[in-house]
Amino acid sequence: MTDLAEKIIAGDHRSIARLITQVENNAPDAVETMKQIHPHTGQASIIGVTGVMGGGKSSLIFELALAYRTEGKKVGIIAIDPTSPFSGGALLGDRIRMTELSMDEGVFIRSMGTRGMMGGLTSSLYDVVEILDAAGMNVILIETVGVGQDEVDIVKIADTTLVVLVPGLGDSVQTIKAGLMEIADIFVVNKADKTGVEQTVAELESMLDLVNNQERRIPIVATSAKEKKGIQQLVVQIAEHQAYLKKSQTFEKRRRQRYEAELIEIIRKRLMDFIFDEKKLKTTVDCCIDQISKKELDPYSAADQILGKILK
């Protein structure tokens, strides 16, 4: 086993941080370690937090982390912010709401840019979840970017997805109709210290009434991260959802979905690496050109051969 893998399984924070950087940078070194830690994963509960920007996702994650810490659980937090398509840089500001956790040995927080990935996630997220899981985190909280409608990919990773809304946001329920509706396992109406909570909750309830044949009614929890209210109810609802997943065998199904998405992502990355490595591509192709020009081989058969080699 690599030294790094051993240290990660022992929960060493610096090693966790280093491997995350490697997977983010697509470093070839990471692969061996990722292979070795996989058998040590599968214990963590993975909770996705998505919803409107500025709705209080980071603040809620902070409160949830505190609650899980009092239960003695280790908490990993992944906070994703958008990478600028112009500069490739990113401003990662979610830690502002989590300062109090930065000295807690039982908490590991990592901020990440989307680095060109659509859907509010980042392509190395699967790896980062595996790393935190292998490092012994009992709960992994993932904050997505928060742009709204296209943030549905989180369900491929999370066991439980929270959709965070705020009162008085005129089109918030509209937004949900457009896509977040299907992915919510729990609706959270945060900023319940403000007026209009009852109305937003009522709107959501009536929207849920229209959904037929639900085997599980999606709960709505009103919270105020600011006043630390409703957090315990949210913790209870998350636990109930996870119990439901296990009872209904949906848990296994979701985990399988995650591995499927992860595997597809690895294949996609490898193919992209190959295609964008112009030198390698050219040398691979070069060897067939002679044969093609001598009519010993046609270009399509040559492509089949080369692709066969890559995909092997």
Place this chain on the structure above:
Amino acid sequence: MVKKIRVLVAKPGLDGHDRGAKIVARALRDAGMEVVYTGLHQTAEQIVNTAMQEDVDVVGLSLLSGAHMTLFVDVAVLLKEKQMDDVLLIGGGIIPQEDVPRLKKAGIAEVFGPGTPVEEIVRYIKKNVKR
């Protein structure tokens, strides 16, 4: 491989605003870096722990007065203690000229006074980042 420079911008100490830190943070983002911004009132321990978890290449501290000399030095000492001296430590703010040599001796690589063009900071980081 796509290596990006990761920077932690922190504001130690108890005093007021962080406008300068935010301007620098945005400029670094616009220069293609990933900037972890942690807000106000950070202790040296918090800064170093955050730098470790975020695995940053650079820590940039913003201070408003020489009163925070000790905090500055504390961060440098802690980074060394944790064998994180491959992290480039820089600072900005109103720092009396006579304090600069002492800071550099403690392990702060460079100090940028108020009104330093952000391009200069960007250039400095790109040139001096250690890993």
